[in-house]
Amino acid sequence: MAEVHQTLDARNLSCPMPVLKSKRALKSLEINQVLEILATDPGSMADIPAWTRTTGQELISAEERGPRDFRFLVRRLN
Template sequence: MADYTVDQTLDCSGLLCPMPVVKTNKAMKELEVGQVLEMIATDPGSIPDMEAWARQTGHELLLAQEEEGKYRFHIKKTH
């Protein structure tokens, strides 16, 4: 069980690269530091894309998992 709560969910199902990253970046700007965004995508490329985006932006990728063709990410805003 995670020791955090998801503060906002962003469904990017059906969107192809780079739109899940673009929408995630925009949504993160609306969160307060310490809040967690859940992003759901169906694009298989979203896993390496989100890992790279988190490294580049400095936000913390808490979860990246695939389940039944959906990719779920939990990202904590760090700054």
């Protein structure tokens, strides 16, 4: 289990806010620290991974815990 250094509550936000807030939160972390993102936007299951791939961050996990209940762990690599 990766240690979570910060949690971003992006629940009840629509595209593109979960990605925009994730970017802002990740920038506040040190390299190698882990951001937990909570989201309800079903589009985030596609968008958060697309964002991490494009920006070269590590997507540790992307879970669908229930309907409109998503959790992501992202490690800052750059």
